[in-house]
Amino acid sequence: MISGAFNRFISLLTGLFFIVISAQCQLVNSGELHVKDGTILYSAFLFENRSSGRVINDGTIVFLSDLVNEGEFAFSTAQNTGIVRMEGLSTQNISGSSQFKFWNLVLNNSTDFNLSNDLEVSGVADFSSGIVKAALPENVFSFGVGGSSINSSDESFVDGKVGVQTDREILFPTGDEIYRRILLASPIRPNEQLSLRGRYFFEDPGNLYPRDQTAPNIILVDDAEYWELENLDDEDSEMNLTLSWREVTTPPFILGDINKLGIGKPRRRGF
Incomplete structure (x- = not known):
């Protein structure tokens, strides 16, 4: 049933699997994951994109837990349709050693986000709820050329470095x-x-x-x-x-x- 559900939403899916460690689930990608425009992927568990993994998001991915990137996490520049929604009910960690590249990003968490990686938004970052707290001075929340933000307020902003081009x-x-x-x-x-x-x-x-x-x-x-x-x-x-x-x-x-x-x-x- 899990495989069938994923096949309906995702155009290309290799090397994606669930693992259980200490009774905690996480979703791991070690191959190629392409989410097409108009499709939706939900991840209720920690999502880890390993060094061999490639995630291309042209649809919508909703993360309800932590997010780790050690490989490539980007979007198709010819489409500019991808949306990543961070919508956890507790603090969400955004970590890894390889930069996240998002088109659109929605931050909607009643608590906060811990940023211990770099990320870049080339479309729009929607600061609906939740403060992004950089773990280290070198962790940067960036905007590519043409990128922008909306709705930042006392309830949602970046407590750390913001980069812009x-x-x-x-x-x-x-x-x-x-x-x-x-x-x-x-x-x-x-x-x-x-x-x-x-x-x-x-x-x-x-x-x-x-x-x-x-x-x-x-x-x-x-x-x-x-x-x-x-x-x-x-x-x-x-x-x-x-x-x-x-x-x-x-x-x-x-x-x-x-x-x-x-x-x-x-x-x-x-x-």
Whole structure:
């Protein structure tokens, strides 16, 4: 019955099998798994794509448990139809040593996601519910050229690095602990592409960037939060940046005349 059910939904399926370890089920792919457009695959167990495994998703895969990738996990670039839905009822781990490449991604978990791998979204990432917490600083939630996000909020954002490759304005769905904080970036020159990594910190930047050595025209510096933005291009890139402020994170002494607010770039000795 299991084989028949899978054959109805999946066009190509080799090397996929269930195993039971300590009374816990998991779904393992060591061959090739191709989910066609218009079809659906549900995985209620831990899903592991091994180093020899290849997953091409042009349909919809719903993961209710953890996800591990050691091989290839991608979509057909000619179709751009694949959807991965992470919809667990408890914390879901997204791990492995090989990057996940999704077209569309839906994050919908009442708890959180632990990210200990890299992933890239080239379509739309829908932050419905659940915070993505990066296990290590080098774990990156990325957007390919044309990728974007929707619905990020205090209930769902990335607590870690967000990478982007973009030729237009893009929102970084970043945050720290319990608050999402907006960062927008776009290239100034037409047809120019930016390659950036950004992260928000809800903490005092003073330990890294001393405030006692600021430029004369800077009166006050936010002492409760900051963003780090890394340019991955070999040459300097001109860009438009937009940051936001919130009463729950931004100190009262910063809020006031918005015409006096600006974005400061730290130097080796202060701002």
